[in-house]
Amino acid sequence: xxxxxxxxxxxxxxxxxxxxxxxxxxxxxxxxxxxxxxxxxxxxxxxxxxxxxxxxxxxxxxxxxxxxxxxxxxxxxxxxxxxxxxxxxxxxxxxxxxxxxxxxxxxxxxxxxxxxxxxxxxxxxxxxxxxxxxxxxxxxxxxxxxxxxxxxxxxxxxxxxxxxxxxxxxxxxxxxxxxxxxxxxxxxxxxxxxxxxxxxx
Numbered sequence: 001x002x003x004x005x006x007x008x009x010x011x012x013x014x015x016x017x018x019x020x021x022x023x024x025x026x027x028x029x030x031x032x033x034x035x036x037x038x039x040x041x042x043x044x045x046x047x048x049x050x051x052x053x054x055x056x057x058x059x060x061x062x063x064x065x066x067x068x069x070x071x072x073x074x075x076x077x078x079x080x081x082x083x084x085x086x087x088x089x090x091x092x093x094x095x096x097x098x099x100x101x102x103x104x105x106x107x108x109x110x111x112x113x114x115x116x117x118x119x120x121x122x123x124x125x126x127x128x129x130x131x132x133x134x135x136x137x138x139x140x141x142x143x144x145x146x147x148x149x150x151x152x153x154x155x156x157x158x159x160x161x162x163x164x165x166x167x168x169x170x171x172x173x174x175x176x177x178x179x180x181x182x183x184x185x186x187x188x189x190x191x192x193x194x195x196x197x198x199x200x201x
Contacts, residue, residue: 002090002093002094003093003094003097006094008098009094009097009098012028012030013025013027013028013030016039016040017039017040017041017042018039018040018041018042018043018044018046018047019041019042019047020041021033021035021039021042021044021047021051022042022047022050022051025051025057025058029058030058031058031059031101032058032059032060032061032097032100032101033048033051033058033059033060033061034061034063034097035047035048035051035060035061035062035063035075035080036062036063036064037062037063037064037071037072037075038071044062044071044075045071045074045075045078046078048060048062048075048078048079048080049078049079051079052078052079052080052179053079059081059100059101059103060075060079060080060081061080061081061082061083061084061096061097061100062075062080062082062083062084063083063084063085063086064083064084064085064086065085065086065087076182076183076186077183077186079179079183080182081100081179081180081182082096082099082100082182084096103180127191127192127193128176128187128191130175130176130177131176131191131193133175134172134175134176137158137168138168138171138172138175139193140158141154141158141165141168141169141172142172142184142188142193143188143193143194144157144158145169145172145181145184145185145188146184146185146188146189146193146194147194148185151165151166151169169181169184172184
């Protein structure tokens with residue numbers, strides 16, 4: 001009902017469970033999928049993983065009743081581009097959809113860092129080989145991204161232009177085959193590039 005009143009948003013399909021969502025996303029190729037985490041047949045985490053598997057796939061925005069919930073963290077690992085609480089104000093929901101549709105990620109940096117710190121420590125993985133392809137400066141930028149700094153804050157920290165930081169971030173995502181900054185943050189914590197408790201300041 002909320003979305004149908006928005007001229008910038010067109011609803012192209014609705015699914016009752018995760019398996020139906022995967023099939024429907026492949027059929028209608030939406031820009032954004034609003035995903036519930038807990039659903040019958042297939043949960044939202046596996047559905048997210050399948051929907052974002054491939055090129056030019058929809059971006060997924062997870063809706064949840066839980067704030068810092070392990071299910072949300074797993075959805076981020078699966079490739080979700082953001083999450084919102086189901087009781088979020090209408091304007092926040094609409095803005096979130098538009099941000100994600102435009103290629104952005106919907107998280108306050110501090111919330112992202114807090115969420116990932118909470119769960120990444122127990123899920124340490126081996127450093128992916130692609131990390132060795134990063135230059136020392138790119139590795140430094142990845143660490144600052146993982147601590148929740150914006151491009152402007154990273155530019156100020158490294159005394160470079162914001163454009164230079166954007167270029168570094170783009171190279172990092174490309175080399176590591178990541179969808180967006182959120183996946184970069186998850187990888188950085190799980191691979192030990194940064195450790196929980198490190199400050200963004």
